[in-house]
Amino acid sequence: MDTLQPEREEQRLTERQRMVLRLLVREYVVSGRPVGSKTLAEQFPVSVSSATIRNDLAALEHVGFVQQPHTSGGRIPTDQGYRYYVHHLMGSPELSSGDQIMIRHQFRQVEAQLDSWVDFAAEVLAETAGNVSIVTAPRSMVARLRHFEMISLQPRLALLILVTQESAVRQMMLHLPEDADQATLSRLTDVMVPMVRGLRAEDVESQIVGATELPAYVLEQIAIGLRGMGSVEHTQIRHSGLENILGQPEFAGAAGHNVLELLRGSALLGALLPQMSVGHEVQVFIGDENPADALRHFGVVMATYGIDGEVTGILGVLGPTRMSYWRSISSVRYMARLMSDLMEDLYSSS
Amino acid sequence: MDTLQPEREEQRLTERQRMVLRLLVREYVVSGRPVGSKTLAEQFPVSVSSATIRNDLAALEHVGFVQQPHTSGGRIPTDQGYRYYVHHLMGSPELSSGDQIMIRHQFRQVEAQLDSWVDFAAEVLAETAGNVSIVTAPRSMVARLRHFEMISLQPRLALLILVTQESAVRQMMLHLPEDADQATLSRLTDVMVPMVRGLRAEDVESQIVGATELPAYVLEQIAIGLRGMGSVEHTQIRHSGLENILGQPEFAGAAGHNVLELLRGSALLGALLPQMSVGHEVQVFIGDENPADALRHFGVVMATYGIDGEVTGILGVLGPTRMSYWRSISSVRYMARLMSDLMEDLYSSS
DNA sequence: GTTAGCACTCGTCGGCAGAGAGTGCTAACA
DNA sequence: TGTTAGCACTCTCTGCCGACGAGTGCTAAC
Structure with a gap:
């Protein structure tokens, strides 16, 4: 693991502790419930006892990467823990070539119908990422x-x-x-x-x-x-994949309402737009890292697409903090590339 | 009450029984919980005892207009009861002139932006009816x-x-x-x-x-x-107002999922389209009256708009069987008229 | 540094009793 | 004959209690 060391906590983590965090995040992402030491010990590649894991968990809790919602009953990752996971433990997110081919193939089929591009992109992205997708139509800063x-x-x-x-x-x-x-x-x-x-x-x-x-x-x-x-104010957000997250326990009650509210108004765009850096790098906002308060309990993965300085759109994924960042990041990255390529064809300065 | 008498049950109902049914439907629509005889007695315009109401309720249950989900705990209207209510007790649904003016005013503001008409109509309809709205873009049978x-x-x-x-x-x-x-x-x-x-x-x-x-x-x-x-297959459905019904108890669990599923696929349109009569009369489907099984627990209020034989679209409202049919019918009726008027301007046979 | 053992905490689940709402039925009343 | 008061009954809902079990921290042994 030859990453840069911007944070000092990283230095303190042993290899096994990093593995514990990695397994814990993965397990929590799929189960949604606090993960205990025994479960982690069983999933460990080398034989290790649950007591050992408990020690590591205590260390991870001390640096603020995990927390226990209740005195008994397992740990969950903190926002900070997710961040560490995404930056250092996740591995490089790249869609499987099978998925890539499938998406490209689907796009070829509707290529001619320009009107439905944005909708279609939203649908594909939602399905691939398994969350709610957000897509804006490509815009130029100044329409000519x-x-x-x-x-x-x-x-x-x-x-x-x-x-x-x-x-x-x-x-x-x-x-x-x-x-x-x-x-x-x-x-x-x-x-x-x-x-x-x-x-x-x-x-x-x-x-x-x-x-x-x-x-x-x-x-x-x-x-x-x-x-x-x-103008930015008139930019419409297309979204898809609500069914992916409304069923999940996090959004069972009033929180589900919040999602709809968020997608309906222009608040979402207003909050995210200033954060988008130039270039087409995928940006990840986890929990309290998010610019808007309403997004505090969400994970957001976004990227711009298009031709820099000429015409750009935004495309991203919205999910619970407990989401598969790997899937989302790889999907967003690939879709942004694909849409950019298509834009190239459409835009001519002639 | 000088309505036609297509059903023989109607003959059997006394004036007070009709009032009981009317009050019960209204109360159940807002509360969502079974209504008891005492509650109804209190709401009665003339003083009447709960025991009397109980007799009337028993009669209404006998003809199949109400039912009790549990041996104790109040009554709810049956689909048939709703139907009787809509046809004979509801009164003529006409939007208040204030609402009419407001809607017309809003439309005037976006009149020029043809692209967003359908979306806008869906939003207005959802808000006015307080349910999920469904709007398809106007289509001609044969595009010329x-x-x-x-x-x-x-x-x-x-x-x-x-x-x-x-x-x-x-x-x-x-x-x-x-x-x-x-x-x-x-x-x-x-x-x-x-x-x-x-x-x-x-x-x-x-x-x-x-x-x-x-x-x-x-x-x-x-x-x-x-x-x-x-072609019908490529007709897209625009919808709005999910937040209006997803919060309601009927759609708390997996049922909410069904709504999303319904709106996403083309099944909804396929089921409703054959049912749409020519002319622009508002059609109401309540519960088991619905053509599709998936709609068994919904109320649907629909109308066509446009120019007969030339270019038509569909516009409607989807809600729980327990919905305010008055609000929905009046909204759909008015919006259909409004959209038809606008279509007149757009369509020229020249 | 790792592991086994142990006492402890606390959430979950089933059973149970009491309260409350609503009902049908009967008898009295206008 | 239609309406009302009273009563016994049913069934849901709520809160309470205890058993269970998953998970933890700590200590001592390896």
């Missing part, structure tokens, strides 16, 4: 228009379709100040498209006040649309 | 193409955007057999659009085999897209 289209619905009503640089499509309704048929709209579009290509919401707005003959009502609606596509 | 657009992403990759008669938009990826720049694609689009306008998936496919010079790979993808937009 690539193309738009107007389709006549009624004399004074049109459908406005915006396409941005990163291939995001948005449909809006456009009320017209005067009657206009499809031919008129098409002609207008042909004139306008070259003039607004590559512009941001601000640019379009300045066009309105600037000396231009382009109709303001179209530009206004385009600006509104672009603004909505670039 | 109105317009399409190709946007060059890479030399051999394009974004294909389809717009149907009912203003549904779909984005797909299109692999090109040879290099093509935006100008080439635009020229191709200009030629093709007039030739495929108004066509169905089958029509487009027959174009492929027919003597045409239009590139088959574009037509193929368009056909695939149109097929997906018209």
